[in-house]
Amino acid sequence: xxxxxxxxxxxxxxxxxxxxxxxxxxxxxxxxxxxxxxxxxxxxxxxxxxxxxxxxxxxxxxxxxxxxxxxxxxxxxxxxxxxxxxxxxxxxxxxxxxxxxxxxxxxxx
Amino acid sequence: xxxxxxxxxxxxxxxxxxxxxxxxxxxxxxxxxxxxxxxxxxxxxxxxxxxxxxxxxxxxxxxxxxxxxxxxxxxxxxxxxxxxxxxxxxxxxxxxxxxxxxxxxxxxx
DNA sequence: TAATTATATCGCAATATTACGATTGTTATT
DNA sequence: AATAACAATCGTAATATTGCGATATAATTA
Numbered sequence: 001x002x003x004x005x006x007x008x009x010x011x012x013x014x015x016x017x018x019x020x021x022x023x024x025x026x027x028x029x030x031x032x033x034x035x036x037x038x039x040x041x042x043x044x045x046x047x048x049x050x051x052x053x054x055x056x057x058x059x060x061x062x063x064x065x066x067x068x069x070x071x072x073x074x075x076x077x078x079x080x081x082x083x084x085x086x087x088x089x090x091x092x093x094x095x096x097x098x099x100x101x102x103x104x105x106x107x108x109x
Numbered sequence: 110x111x112x113x114x115x116x117x118x119x120x121x122x123x124x125x126x127x128x129x130x131x132x133x134x135x136x137x138x139x140x141x142x143x144x145x146x147x148x149x150x151x152x153x154x155x156x157x158x159x160x161x162x163x164x165x166x167x168x169x170x171x172x173x174x175x176x177x178x179x180x181x182x183x184x185x186x187x188x189x190x191x192x193x194x195x196x197x198x199x200x201x202x203x204x205x206x207x208x209x210x211x212x213x214x215x216x217x218x
Numbered sequence: 219t220a221a222t223t224a225t226a227t228c229g230c231a232a233t234a235t236t237a238c239g240a241t242t243g244t245t246a247t248t
Numbered sequence: 249a250a251t252a253a254c255a256a257t258c259g260t261a262a263t264a265t266t267g268c269g270a271t272a273t274a275a276t277t278a
Contacts, residue, residue: 082217
């Protein structure tokens, strides 16, 4: 109990859910927005800008990274993060497909 | 501790995160897909089709409903669920805007 | 009215998430 | 080599999520 039964769902359903999950927190949305804004990467700026502790930011970055949404490369003392274009495109495609599959034509119940 | 600090984020960030959260589970993706497929609504069919207990399905439906993604109307003994077109459109717009704000032009770090 | 059918809700156990202080690495500077 | 700066990890507490059996509620049918 208390454990998501991924085995009973399709690859597609699990993939979409995991991508959504990675973005299902305002801090992670904020981080993504910040990275997108200054296309060139960032790092510990986030700690000052969002009002969260360094450990917390680092944890959120880790989740975004393990979902594949962002990449991190060591840049001297700090770490530079940026969007992974490939995964972002995949996200756009899958999401567009999913959302677009609903045509709000006929009125329902 | 252990509580998301929504007060430090923008309306937009919290909204996006909550919509993502509502879809951040394979069962809820499956439910949405199923509703979209047979545009006309459904109900307890889900219990037979997904391999989850009735109480669990009901709980997931509740979450989708409280996120505003679906509507439920009583239809005799059973309940008929369907997509809420307004919220779905809003979702498409906000999400498209968010995802589209990244232009994978220059290579980063 | 009683029985049936379909859903929702309650209560619980297992697991996951969120947040943070403290500590541990890493690299750069002195 | 010692120090400083930055980020990752550890450990922990508080809270949330997931799943299900059992029970409650609501509407139909016998």
